[in-house]
Amino acid sequence: MxxxxxxxxxxxxxxxxxxxxxxxxxxxxxxxxxxxxxxxxxxxxxxxxxxxxxxxxxxxxxxxxYSLNEIRHMLDVESRLDQIRLNADNACLSEEIRRSELEEAADMLRSTLSQIQLKMQNLQNMKNRYEEKLRMTEKALETKKYTFISQKGSE
Amino acid sequence: MxxxxxxxxxxxxxxxxxxxxxxxxxxxxxxxxxxxxxxxxxxxxxxxxxxxxxxxxxxxxxxxxYSLNEIRHMLDVESRLDQIRLNADNACLSEEIRRSELEEAADMLRSTLSQIQLKMQNLQNMKNRYEEKLRMTEKALETKKYTFISQKGSE
DNA sequence: TCGCTTCCTTACGTTGACGTAAGGTTACAT
DNA sequence: ATGTAACCTTACGTCAACGTAAGGAAGCGA
Incomplete structure (x- = not known):
């Protein structure tokens, strides 16, 4: 192929x-x-x-x-999933074993996803915070500009 | 107060x-x-x-x-902004100095914001990726469930 | 085949972010 | 006053994630 x-x-x-x-x-x-x-x-x-x-x-x-340990953990889950998918239609292990593996993988995925969700929330908060600060800073710069101009040469 | x-x-x-x-x-x-x-x-x-x-x-x-170094950098920018805001209406430094400080702070804020933006994009990609994997895993579990049931006791 | 670059393994060094232990001091309830 | 828990400073220990140096083998264009 x-x-x-x-x-x-x-x-x-x-x-x-x-x-x-x-x-x-x-x-x-x-x-x-x-x-x-x-x-x-x-x-x-x-x-x-x-x-x-x-x-x-x-x-x-x-x-x-993420630490390299956490990353290895995540990659392990992924590769095990691929592994399961590979011998899914192919050779067959016990149904029960396959099921429990899948359940475990699903749990790990869900936990990873909730971690990601949390991180995104934190990032969103940070973003809002810094955007606010930036707006204020830019506003301050605007008003300063005017006073600067009006000091130099009015009109 | x-x-x-x-x-x-x-x-x-x-x-x-x-x-x-x-x-x-x-x-x-x-x-x-x-x-x-x-x-x-x-x-x-x-x-x-x-x-x-x-x-x-x-x-x-x-x-x-973030590393503690990066964090200190970010906190420094914030506190300097507060500092500027404090003696903004109060005692007065040179306009030019204040301006350049504000410009610098704004630049730092913008750079921090773009970093955050990048992180959020990466997180979103990860999220999509893992959601997809989770969907497939759950689908696999669904179909397995049926075969399992139909094996044990049909109907 | 020669010369130079890339690569190998082994192993000690380094930096960040703390942990932990020692030996003594302070705070506070009784 | 006194016990004991919380705190102080100083300093060495630790773990992750590599950096770096040494001494030698492999690849490769001329």
């Missing part, structure tokens, strides 16, 4: 995402990512899937303030 | 916010907060203003993932 994807070197991935090699190694150490393969000499080779994962990691970490 | 506010001990503040004394000390060390006064023996006394500030710090840190 997919024709052999381009294999990305460490450098290529780092440049595209603004990360360092050390960061990739570290994320691999703690089980967040792993290279698709290695060269005969042991050099890591990544694919586009890893790049997408890394993008998500960066967003979750930098913009949303 | 304000009648002497209740003075809060370290313990009182910590209990209300779920923080430790060490945290208060640390925040004081790095210039985030400071006690309103001290007892003759050197014990710290806080007021309600500090509590509000701490609440904001906690929100910015835990929910929005």
């Amino acid at each position: 997919e024709q052999a994807e381009a294999e990305l070197s460490v450098e290529a991935v780092c440049q595209r995402l603004g990360l360092t090699a050390r960061t990739l190694h570290y994320y691999e150490e703690i089980g967040l990512i792993s290279p698709k393969s290695r060269t005969s000499g042991g050099h890591r080779l990544y694919d586009e899937k890893v790049v997408g994962k890394l993008e998500q990691i960066v967003r979750l970490k930098n913009h949303l303030g | 304000e009648q002497a506010e209740a003075e809060l001990s370290v313990e009182a503040v910590c209990q209300r916010l779920g923080l430790t004394a060490r945290t208060l000390h640390y925040y004081e060390e790095i210039g985030l907060i400071s006690p309103k006064s001290r007892t003759s023996g050197g014990h710290r006394l806080y007021d309600e203003k500090v509590v509000g500030k701490l609440e904001q710090i906690v929100r910015l840190k835990n929910h929005l993932g």
